[in-house]
Amino acid sequence: MTQSIFLRITLFFLVTFIGMGIGFYTIHQNLLQEHQHHLETEAGNLLLNLRKSISLSPVLRQSFLKSQGYSIAEPHPDLIDTLQNALVTVPASYPEEIKDSLKEGRIRILKDENHLYVYLTKATPPLLVFKTGAAKESFIPEILFIALLIAFILFYLLIIKTLFPLKILIHSITTYGKEGIYTPIKSTKKDEIALVAHALDNAMHKNQTLLEARRLFLRNIMHELKTPITVGKLSLPFLKKGEEKSILERAFLRMEHLIAELVRVEQITSGALAPNLQTCNPETLIIKAKELLFLGEESIEARYDGHSIYADCEVFVTVFKNLIDNAIKYSTESKVRIVQEHTSMRFYNRGEPWPSGCTLECISEPFFHHNENPHSFGLGLYIVKSIIDAHNFTLRYRYESDEHCFEIDCFNPLIPID
DSSP, rough: OOOOOOHHHHHHHHHHHHHHOOOOOHHHHHHHHHHHHHHHHHHHHHHHHHHHHTTOHHHHHHHHHHTTTTTEEEEOOHHHHHHHESSOOOOOOOHHHHHHHOOOHHHEEEOOSSSEEEEEETSSSSSSEEETTTOOOOOHHHHHHHHHHHHHHHHHHHHHHHHHHHHHHHHHHHHHHHSSSOEEEEEOSSHHHHHHHHHHHHHHHHHHHHHHHHHHHHHHHHHHHHHHHHHHHHGGGGGGGSSSHHHHHHHHHHHHHHHHHHHHHHHHHHHHHHOOOEEHHHHHEEEEEEEEHOGGGGEEEEEOSSSSSSEEEEHHHHHHHHHHHHHHHTTTSSEEEEEEEEEEEEEEEOOOOOOTTTHHHHTTTTOOSSSOOOTOOOOOOHHHHHHHHHHEEEEEEEEETEEEEEEOOOOTTTTTOE
């Protein structure tokens, strides 16, 4: 979940938003301090002009104050009640007599949204002097913050909306991996994600076409193989009883078994059919594999510990058969040694080490030959690896003491074992 690109983008925007909020809060506090300092300065200037006008008559005082840019209003109680204190604290720079007057309430410095007022409560008559625009605050930072916040959120939603088809893409791929069913995305957009979706749609269409061609090819091959087998079986009653007839009967039966086995292996390796899991006796599976390979007792040395494995028994016969056949085919002794330890099945054979660069991954590819062998199609280990992967088992390889060792760990945490 922590690797999600959506989570990373969300965290990026969240951290950026928090940083932007802290930055604007700092700017706002600085502006408030500057505005408070401006109010203190304007109020100090107004008080200074009032002190200069003390000696003047009321008429000359009003004329003097108006000439300094101030206005005089009637200190009506209804107006006073709508005003609020302009100063948080009494500035230290004010003269002592003004500080005392402010503390005693003989002078009140008030404000509204636009005006700064000095109210002389003890004057005769009471005097209310104000200056227009002196208390006006700038709301540009708040407006800018809201505008950026809206743009920020819209930009985030636009990015998420642009990336949202990725979830549809992931869902389609996941569904195909689990169920083998792919739902085309068919995006009408022109961005990079849409191009990926178009490319995936085209690739999956080609893949489905190839799979269908593969199924048709295998169906035809099976039909062509079954026809001579059927003809051979029909001709068996006309043969005299004997060892040759018995050999032919067993050969035809095993060929039918191999064809049925091949069909099932193809279905499992292609993902069209899930393994039929059940309790299997490894010794019994090895015996069946040996019969299919027409091997004698001298070709296999086996040691079992009595534990069962949980797998598709019929299909795992093919796994053991291919590993035994591969071990004998490339053994210098034409012999394979099989050792079971609980869920581990190990197949040993003596032989020369693989050429440099030859790994389990590369020899598990279809039609790969690490030794030229005209009788090998290079499909044995590919089939083995495909079946093991379908069971969620593990296939390992190592070369030690002049022996090749293929080990199958028949353990899947999702299924029980004996």
